[in-house]
Amino acid sequence: MKGKHSKGGFSQDRFERRRESQIREHLEKCQRALDGVDAERVFVVGEGTLLDEFDADATAAVDATGKPEDALEDAHDAFWTVPLSLL
Secondary structure, eight states: OOOOOOOOHHHHHHHHHHHHHHHHHHHHHHHHHHHTOOOSOOEEEEOGGGGGGSOOSEEEEOOOOSSHHHHHHHHHHHHHOOOOOOO
């Protein structure tokens, strides 16, 4: 998805509409993928502002960017990794 744009005015408005459309399309694609899953539990990770869009047993905000496969792997690792502090 487009993430940066430096112009203002009409160009900025067009950019924001396009980005919102891309986000909606991505959410719809994710919902369709989850609808096809028969699982006992559903865990969803991603952009924190979008997690309320999903009916999941657990959600977590993660910062996974890059190519889709790499981003999914990063999100999985972030969700299932627990920080350890030794005293």
